[in-house]
Every structure is written in C-alpha cells, then in structure tokens.
Amino acid sequence: MRAAPRVVIALAHDLDVERWRERFARGEVLDETPYGYHRAAERFELAWTVSHRESRSVARARRALAARLGFDLVHIWRNRRLLRSADAIWTHTEREHLAVAAVVGRGGPPVLAQSVWLWDAWRGYGALRRAVVARLLRRHRIEVVHSSVNLADARAAVPGRRVELLPFGSAGLPSVRGVEPPPRPSALAVGNDADRDWPLLAAAARRLPTVWFRVVSGSRAARDVAWPVNVELTRTATRESLADWMAQSRCVVVPLRPNRHASGTTSCIEAMSAGRPMVVSSAGGLQEYVEGAARLVEPGDLDELVRGIEDAVAGIVAGPPGAAQRDRGLTQRDYVGRYALVTDWMLGGSWDPAVSAFAPVEAGVTPAGAP
Structure with missing residues (x-):
C-alpha cells in the first residue's frame, strides 16, 4: 500500500515537466514546474504525463486532431497506463480533462477537471459538439473554473454536475515597494x-x-x-x-x-x-x-x-x-492547496469551502518561496 495517494498530473504536450525544469534552471520560467504543482509533494505521491518525442509530421497530425476535437486525444492516449495507475488525476485545462474523460472513462480514477477556455468557446459550438463535450464532462466528479462568470456558464450549460470556483494563484515577483519610481513615466x-x-x-x-x-x-x-x-x-x-x-x-x-x-x-x-x-x-x-x-x-x-x-x-x-x-489567497501555495482540498474530497473527505474563498489556504503544501 502506498504511503500517500498517487496523483497523476496531466499537462499539455508542450508542458513536459522535465523540459520545464530545464528551462527553470536556465531562468526562463518563474516556476519549477508548470503552475507549481510540485508543491503538493508533501501530501501526495506525484507523477506527471510524459510528452513523447515525435516527428514533425506526427506532431502536425496530433495538433490538427487536437484542434478539431478541442482536446489532445493522442497525448493522453500515450499516457493512458500512467493515468489509470492514479488514485486521482489533476488537469489544468479542458484540453487535457476532456481527453482523459474520453480515454480513461467513467470507471477510472476521479479527475479534478479544471476548465480555462471552454466556456468562451462554448457559444461557437454546434449542437453535436456541445452534446459530445457535455457527455465527457458528466464523466468527471467535479469541474473547477477560475471565474464566477465561467461558474455560471458551466452550471447553466451542462446542469446536474458539481462545478465550483477555484481561484487561481501564482508565484509572484520581488516587491519594489519603497523603491523610488523611475523618473520617466x-x-x-x-x-x-x-x-x-x-x-x-x-x-x-x-x-x-x-x-x-x-x-x-x-x-x-x-x-x-x-x-x-x-x-x-x-x-x-x-x-x-x-x-x-x-x-x-x-x-x-x-x-x-x-x-x-x-x-x-x-x-x-x-x-x-x-x-x-x-x-x-x-x-x-x-x-x-x-x-x-x-x-x-x-x-x-x-x-x-x-x-x-x-x-x-x-x-x-x-x-x-x-x-x-497573500491576504487574497492568490499565492501559488494557495492555488495548489485548493487542488489538495478538492482531492481530499474526491477521495472520500468532506468538502472544504476554502476551495472557493479568496483567502489564504492551509492545506499542508510546500510554502511559497520554498525550493
């Protein structure tokens, strides 16, 4: 038996975690891993989807199919065994979670399905595409969004599901308070x-x-x-x-x-x-x-x-x-902490309203500023 629940983090093909860490070491990105999900390592055993090497022609075909479907089916299919090994799956956008719903299905691990652009695009979908997306969404235990506008959209478009607001948070920049502003406007x-x-x-x-x-x-x-x-x-x-x-x-x-x-x-x-x-x-x-x-x-x-x-x-x-x-709960630690709270609920715990509050989150993840 594992000491901690196993969480597989499904990220986009262009966000391979090992390549991202190389970019972080070169100072090209702000976070050690995309969106700081590594901060949950104190709570969970983490694994990450792998972005498989592919020729230019295969990459073009995969991207074309993803553009047509609205999600990257090929990338997630390549990671299907890893995803099925999870106790819970985290996704960052609908481009991953809709693919997970199609590949892993209703009987797989519970999915934290976060949508970003889905409800902007929804109004341009035809009836068939809406029906397909709605069916995939209903396979998830929960959908989360960053905006109260999205929240209302999601609940109205595909009712009868659990959809919650989950405020985003990220690593900040060093403070310049007290620094004399530059003379030039x-x-x-x-x-x-x-x-x-x-x-x-x-x-x-x-x-x-x-x-x-x-x-x-x-x-x-x-x-x-x-x-x-x-x-x-x-x-x-x-x-x-x-x-x-x-x-x-x-x-x-x-x-x-x-x-x-x-x-x-x-x-x-x-x-x-x-x-x-x-x-x-x-x-x-x-x-x-x-x-x-x-x-x-x-x-x-x-x-x-x-x-x-x-x-x-x-x-x-x-x-x-x-x-x-910090007071608004918009640090990277708060954001990943909200993911941890949702995961606790998916694995049988009670729902914590801190998930949707614009306030600091205490969820036992690595503090902001820690390596």
Whole structure:
C-alpha cells in the first residue's frame, strides 16, 4: 500500500515537466514546474504525463486532431497506463480533462477537471459538439473554473454536475515597494493570452506620447500591431528581466477584451506581489481578484484606459497593499492547496469551502518561496 495517494498530473504536450525544469534552471520560467504543482509533494505521491518525442509530421497530425476535437486525444492516449495507475488525476485545462474523460472513462480514477477556455468557446459550438463535450464532462466528479462568470456558464450549460470556483494563484515577483519610481513615466504590459487588447493599448500609447511602454508578449496578435515609437515590444522574459522591468515601470497595464475566464490573472498577481499600481480591464470576473487593489476600466474604453494610465504614472493610482497577494489567497501555495482540498474530497473527505474563498489556504503544501 502506498504511503500517500498517487496523483497523476496531466499537462499539455508542450508542458513536459522535465523540459520545464530545464528551462527553470536556465531562468526562463518563474516556476519549477508548470503552475507549481510540485508543491503538493508533501501530501501526495506525484507523477506527471510524459510528452513523447515525435516527428514533425506526427506532431502536425496530433495538433490538427487536437484542434478539431478541442482536446489532445493522442497525448493522453500515450499516457493512458500512467493515468489509470492514479488514485486521482489533476488537469489544468479542458484540453487535457476532456481527453482523459474520453480515454480513461467513467470507471477510472476521479479527475479534478479544471476548465480555462471552454466556456468562451462554448457559444461557437454546434449542437453535436456541445452534446459530445457535455457527455465527457458528466464523466468527471467535479469541474473547477477560475471565474464566477465561467461558474455560471458551466452550471447553466451542462446542469446536474458539481462545478465550483477555484481561484487561481501564482508565484509572484520581488516587491519594489519603497523603491523610488523611475523618473520617466513608464508602463509595463505582459501577457500572451488571446484576450489581450493590444490594439487598444497601442491607441492609448499614441494618446500618451510622453509615456514609455514596454510590452512583453510572444503572441502573434502583439506582433501584428502597429506600435507607436514610445512602445518597445519584447517577445520573452526571464525571471530576472521581468523583475527588473517591473522595477523600471511606474505601473502595470492589463488591457483586455470581454472574456469569460478572468484572463490576465497571472499579470495582475505579479504586479500585486511587486506592489506596482495597476490599470486593469474589468472583464471575465477578474475584478474579484483585484478590486480595491487596481484601477478598473471598462473593456474597450480608450478614454478610461488613457485616464487610468495617466493617473497611475502620476502616482494618483496607489499600489496594492503590501500583503494583498497573500491576504487574497492568490499565492501559488494557495492555488495548489485548493487542488489538495478538492482531492481530499474526491477521495472520500468532506468538502472544504476554502476551495472557493479568496483567502489564504492551509492545506499542508510546500510554502511559497520554498525550493
């Protein structure tokens, strides 16, 4: 008998944990493992899906099938024996958990099925695709989402299941509170999410020629924008460079299109931990994460965004309180702790309402800041 329950963490093909750890050692990513799931090693025996080597032609075929289905069936099929060995399975997005439902089925280990983009895409699905996805969702004990908007969507679209809010949390950046702000009015915007409104930020930058902007994004959408001369686009960042750019900026801007899934949470949490003033589009339930710690503006409202940035670089928008990330339960430890609490419930324990609370979680996982 195992000393601790065995949890298999099913991640996307491009998030192979061993390759990720190599990137972490080179300083290319903030977390030792994707989303910090290694922090649960105190509570569970952890195993990770393996991203098998494949030729270019096979990779193209796998990705094409995944795009058509909405989940990576081939990647999960290759890991089916590992997944069936689990006491519980963790997933990070629907691209994994729908595939697990198809491959492992209702009789397999219980699955913590976290959805991220599913309910944004749902409205564009036809009747047949909705029926297939609904059938797969019903095979899971529970679905969790990061946003109250998603929560309402999921419960209404496929009723009769357990769906709960699970606030996201991530590793923050070093605090720059007390550091003298740079003399040049400057703003930092970071993100690769498809819901970043880069054209709106470019329009705001044109209206604010005395403010210098650094945009950090590897997305095609960011590259396709005609940025004005007071914007520098950087495709990638290391832990150190992102911390340096945060210190060199007077504020952080998170411009968003309307969405359902609280896009922008990671950027907001990083700014919150660093203590930089934030100007954030109020979209997708993100306001639950930052209300009272950021200037919220309506999505798509150029005038509001410009005024918010003007006030932030002028010091009129205050930075978030020093303990905001911790007090709101938005650390990586809190996030993984919520996964641990859900797993305890899946394995026969009682439900803990701390799973859905924007408050610190005590679940016996490795503390934030620990190796």
